[in-house]
Amino acid sequence: MLPMEKSIFSRKRWIESKMPACGFHKEGKVYVLKKTFFNGDFLAILSVDATGQLTGRVIDTMTQDDYDALYQKNAHGTYVNMVRAAYPQLLEYIAASCCRDVLFASPQANRLTEAILTDFQVSPDFPWKGDPPYQSYGAFRHTSNRKWFALIMNVKRTVLDKDSDPDLIDILNLKIHPEEADSLHAVPGIYPAYHMNHRLWISIVLDDTLPDEKIMNLIRTSYQLTR
DSSP states (O other), rough: OOOHHHHTTTTTEOOOGHHHHHTOEEEEEEEEEEEEEETTTTEEEEEOOOTSOOOEEEEETTTEHHHHHOOOOOOOOOHHHHHHHHHHHHHHHHHHHHHHESSSSSSHHHHHHHHHHHOOOOOOOTTTTTSTSSOOEEEEEOOOOOEEEEEEEEHHHGGGGGTTTOOOOEEEEOOOOOGHHHHHHHHEEEEEEETSOOOOOOOOOSSSSSOOOHHHHHHHHHHHHTT
């Protein structure tokens, strides 16, 4: 997704039964919405695939061309800024009408959140809620001492693997036994911890490289080590 769409829909999940009332119609396996905005000067074309991923195009209705200035950082001026304000308003309206909120961007992060609640009766808090881009970081804490035993962050993949693409991913930081660091770092999907001591903490990429139950075993170890 383009950054503007992703920033609004990354923590939303579509409610399929509500999509037709928003104007979406199905073309094969894809839901498509075409809606004018900014006094009819522009046409938004939104497509939602079978996995729930949204892509967007904005067409200048006069020229019938893509309005590329919307996404160009070096494009400035009153008019383009007004369009940049109007398009997210449309997206926010659609998100409020057709989606439900989830805590994290990745399905695995949300599944693990439910598992942590079941095992430890702990839900995440968001200590940097008003501080972009950290507002989505969720900490899972002991109820007794308020120390956190798990932290989910949404970061660029390149902070863990400099040769990877710069897409945003959810990662999970956990405490480990220091003697296990080398063997864990060799496991696909596990890295030396982002912003933490590499001998005591790991970061796990939450993209289903590792199964939930294996990650839950590591969460249980972190829970015990931080009591």
